[in-house]
Amino acid sequence: MKPTHIEHLGIAVNSLEESIPFFENVLGLKCYSIEEVADQKVKTAFFLVGQTKIELLESTDPEGPIGKFLANKGQGVHHVAFAVEGVQKALDFAADKGIRLIDKTPRKGAEGLSIAFLHPKSTCGVLMELCEHPQK
Amino acid sequence: MKPTHIEHLGIAVNSLEESIPFFENVLGLKCYSIEEVADQKVKTAFFLVGQTKIELLESTDPEGPIGKFLANKGQGVHHVAFAVEGVQKALDFAADKGIRLIDKTPRKGAEGLSIAFLHPKSTCGVLMELCEHPQK
Numbered sequence: 001m002k003p004t005h006i007e008h009l010g011i012a013v014n015s016l017e018e019s020i021p022f023f024e025n026v027l028g029l030k031c032y033s034i035e036e037v038a039d040q041k042v043k044t045a046f047f048l049v050g051q052t053k054i055e056l057l058e059s060t061d062p063e064g065p066i067g068k069f070l071a072n073k074g075q076g077v078h079h080v081a082f083a084v085e086g087v088q089k090a091l092d093f094a095a096d097k098g099i100r101l102i103d104k105t106p107r108k109g110a111e112g113l114s115i116a117f118l119h120p121k122s123t124c125g126v127l128m129e130l131c132e133h134p135q136k
Numbered sequence: 137m138k139p140t141h142i143e144h145l146g147i148a149v150n151s152l153e154e155s156i157p158f159f160e161n162v163l164g165l166k167c168y169s170i171e172e173v174a175d176q177k178v179k180t181a182f183f184l185v186g187q188t189k190i191e192l193l194e195s196t197d198p199e200g201p202i203g204k205f206l207a208n209k210g211q212g213v214h215h216v217a218f219a220v221e222g223v224q225k226a227l228d229f230a231a232d233k234g235i236r237l238i239d240k241t242p243r244k245g246a247e248g249l250s251i252a253f254l255h256p257k258s259t260c261g262v263l264m265e266l267c268e269h270p271q272k
Contacts, residue, residue: 002164005186006142009216011262019260026233027218028138049218050141050187056260075261077213080145082163082185097162124155124192125211126147 001090003082007113007131008046008053010079012069016045016058023047023054037110042066044110055110079117081129087114090130094118106132137226139218143249143267144182144189146215148205152181152194159183159190173246178202180246191246215253217265223250226266230254242268 013019016034023029029047036043041064045056057078059067069078084090087106095101100119109115115131149155152170159165165183172179177200181192193214195203205214220226223242231237236255245251251267 001162003185006145006188009142009145011260013260022235022258022260026137026230026235049139052142052186052188073209076256077216077262080213094162099158099162120212122158124147124149124158126213 001084001093001130003084003130005051005083007051007081007083007129008055009077010055010057010081010129011076012057012059012066012073012078013075014058014070016043016056019056019058020045023056029054033111035110036060040065040109046111079127079129081115081131084130084132087116087130087132091116094122094130099123106130137220137229137266139220139266141187141219143187143217143219143265144191145213146191146193146217146265147212148193148195148202148209148214149211150194150206152179152192155192155194156181159192165190169247171246172196176201176245182247215263215265217251217267220266220268223252223266223268227252230258230266235259242266 020031031045033046041061043058047054057066099122102119103116106114106116112134113131115129118128120127156167167181169182177197179194183190193202197203235258238255239252242250242252248270249267251265254264256263
């Protein structure tokens with residue numbers, strides 16, 4: 001499938017309010033957007049560093065995916081998102097190679113991206129997202 | 137400090153031999169280097185995707201940092217490395233902001249980089265590396 005770059009890193013944090021100052025005041029990155037993704041039960045904050053966005057994820061519901069992740073593992077990298085051309089084609093390719101998929105078809109994520117997740121059991125323990133900007 | 141990009145992602149894996157085929161045959165990235173870093177007790181495999189390298193880390197000693205990480209957490213993202221201009225200057229800046237440092241001065245990492253780690257207690261649970269190519 002040959003991703004072009006890492007589109008974003010998703011980092012689960014306890015609180016956007018407590019985490020944003022580290023990224024702004026220490027790393028010197030600017031938070032350019034805060035967005036709630038209701039169906040994922042998260043509030044997100046975005047920063048750009050080179051080609052890659054950092055997406056901080058604060059849970060809005062302990063039963064949501066980030067709420068459960070934080071309860072099990074604490075704060076840390078939640079997923080790595082690769083930019084691909086054609087998410088469906090990439091999913092089909094991965095499935096053909098025996099990779100377990102979380103999403104068999106793309107769905108809509110933060111920033112209007114078309115996204116789908118591969119299962120970490122098939123991807124060296126790292127939850128991986130494939131994504132594409134919708135205008136492509 | 138304003139990093140220019142994510143230089144690499146370090147991913148702890150049980151076995152390079154078992155993990156490299158996923159990155160090569162599914163993601164379509166090429167493993168361009170395998171290197172042992174004796175003082176870190178790891179064997180590393182590198183891939184490039186856009187501006188960012190993926191560094192797979194296999195432990196060569198259960199008492200080393202990756203051996204302990206794998207025993208505690210299993211496979212997954214171990215650290216995020218930001219490219220900065222001037223690692224020592226960036227460390228001093230972070231320390232001034234109250235960030236806990238693992239390395240007070242830079243040391244030599246894989247690929248000859250000058251590297252230093254910030255403590256995850258200060259960086260939202262994510263082990264963060266600052267690094268710079270030595271020719272700079």
